[in-house]
Amino acid sequence: MTSLPPPAAVPPSLDVRGLAYAYPDGHQALFGVDLTVERGERVGLLGPNGAGKTTLVLHLNGILAGGAGTVAVAGLPVGKQHMAEIRRKVGIVFQDPDDQLFMPTVREDVAFGPAAAGLRGEELEKRVRTALDLVGMTEYLDRPPHHLSFGQRRRVAVATVLAMEPEILVLDEPSSNLDPASRRELADILRSLDVTVLMVTHDLPYALELCPRSVILSEGVIAADGRTQDLLADPDLMHAHRLELPFGFDPRAVTTGA
Amino acid sequence: MSTGHAHKLYRHGESPVHRLPPHCKIAAALCFVLVVVSTPREAVWAFGLYALLLGAVAAAARVPAGFVLRRLVIEIPFVAFALLMPFLVPGERTEWLGISLSVPGLWGAWNILAKGTLGVATSVLLASTTELRSLLLGLQRLKLPPLMVQIASFMIRYGDVITDEMRRMSIARRSRGFEARGVRHWGVLAKSAGALFIRSYERGERVHLAMVSRGYTGTMPVIDEVTASRAQWAYAAALPFSALAVCLLGWTL
Structure with a gap:
């Protein structure tokens, strides 16, 4: 499994136990998911379309609930009584930045989360600046989001979540629709952040580049959990879960920093 | 508040009217229109004075007359309706260039044209000096x-x-x-x-x-607090108050 330092006194950023969920129409998406992400880890959540990745993500901040099992964020159980706190701790970056950026200007959008949590004035302004600094978008403060390039919008979307100082950053397909340069810029930003990351993707090279550890979610269960490089280098495992590497890509030939 | 992109109605500027807080401007414009509408239509000179007042605002805002006039084009459907009234409204008739026109219809048309034009011109001035976004902030501040x-x-x-x-x-x-x-x-x-x-x-x-x-629970968090000083309110109130004076004169004379 993982070769992480033994768990310290800090509770894991994310602790999912026996999570099962069926949609109201009867379609069951999750069949008992167990997943622990320690603080500071970057974990890739891999899986084919329809594996239940999005369903799992929406459980992490309590948007979906009502099935079996539990989710805890930094030791805090996800449930009605701590909902505001949970939503602040779990920062989800959705796939389409046009869904995420709904305010008239970048500044107001980044301020939305912390302002909803009650921050005002000087403190709020500082949060916004810090978050935009982290993604290198400070100069676009007063721009309307729809006038930015796609890569810039994705970076601002990350900032809107960072402004809430989350315990865990959950990224849904962060590399989708990005050109190679924007993709690399986003990777640099994500690497520079001092935050736990759960990255949902089927961009396997990107997972290998950023996440030392990955899990494969397939047909509603965690089918594999280990070093990303080991998972990608196992052709049978990959084939069994409809995961494919880009043409000519050899995960064993890549040396990862982590 | 500088955004890279502004809507078509807005005309960028640095005039004292541009700098007024949005909710003062909205309130002033609304009150002015109310005063104009409640002026008796027979007081023709009063509408001339109102137009002069708006002209003064436009001058203070450094909005050229041509700009306002071009924007007034939006009024045309109402003008068409007003122009029909002298022919359609029943009542006492009068002859003009050999055409029979109704007197109440003429007054009705004048009423719509004068009040409508002044109202549209006020809105045009408000829109050309206030950014859409701050307009929304102003409405929020006015407890809409x-x-x-x-x-x-x-x-x-x-x-x-x-x-x-x-x-x-x-x-x-x-x-x-x-x-x-x-x-x-x-x-x-x-x-x-x-x-x-x-x-x-x-x-x-x-x-x-x-x-x-991101923690939305049904209300938008307040991000930008817009506040207005007493002086700013007084400056904005100059327009509706002078209009009110004109209106009162119109009723008494």
Whole structure:
């Protein structure tokens, strides 16, 4: 499994136990998911379309609930009584930045989360600046989001979540629709952040580049959990879960920093 | 408040009128229009004075007359209606260039034209000196129902996104050899509109999800506090108060 330092006194950023969920129409998406992400880890959540990745993500901040099992964020159980706190701790970056950026200007959008949590004035302004600094978008403060390039919008979307100082950053397909340069810029930003990351993707090279550890979610269960490089280098495992590497890509030939 | 992009009605400037807090301007414009509407139509000179007052505001805002006049074009449908009134309204008739016109109709037409034009000119001045976004802040500050302000601000944010989607759908249609010509093609256009509606609806759901994920509980958090000093209120009130004086004169004379 993982070769992480033994768990310290800090509770894991994310602790999912026996999570099962069926949609109201009867379609069951999750069949008992167990997943622990320690603080500071970057974990890739891999899986084919329809594996239940999005369903799992929406459980992490309590948007979906009502099935079996539990989710805890930094030791805090996800449930009605701590909902505001949970939503602040779990920062989800959705796939389409046009869904995420709904305010008239970048500044107001980044301020939305912390302002909803009650921050005002000087403190709020500082949060916004810090978050935009982290993604290198400070100069676009007063721009309307729809006038930015796609890569810039994705970076601002990350900032809107960072402004809430989350315990865990959950990224849904962060590399989708990005050109190679924007993709690399986003990777640099994500690497520079001092935050736990759960990255949902089927961009396997990107997972290998950023996440030392990955899990494969397939047909509603965690089918594999280990070093990303080991998972990608196992052709049978990959084939069994409809995961494919880009043409000519050899995960064993890549040396990862982590 | 400098945004890289402004809507078409706004005219960038640094005049004292531009600098007034938005809620003062909205309140002043609304009061002015109310005063104008409650002026008796027989006091023709009063409307001339109102026009002069608006001219003074335009001068203070450094908005050229041509700009305001061009924007007034939006009024044309109402003008057309007003022009019909002298022919259609029953009552005492008078002769003008050999045409029989109704006197109450003429007064009615004058009433609509004068009050309508002044009202539209006021709105044009408000819109050309206040950015759409600060207009919304002003409405929020004036305690308009928050849901209405939210809906308006989403319209601004997503108008471009939806127009863009519409454009892409039209390109996709034309790429497959479709050109809308005549009634027979309306069915296709209606289906496109339906698809656009469903897409927008689904986007609405996703946006809501993203908002809830960041702690939205039904009210927009206050990010920009707009405040107005007593002097700013007094400056903004100059317009409706001088109009009120004119109006009172109009009733007494």
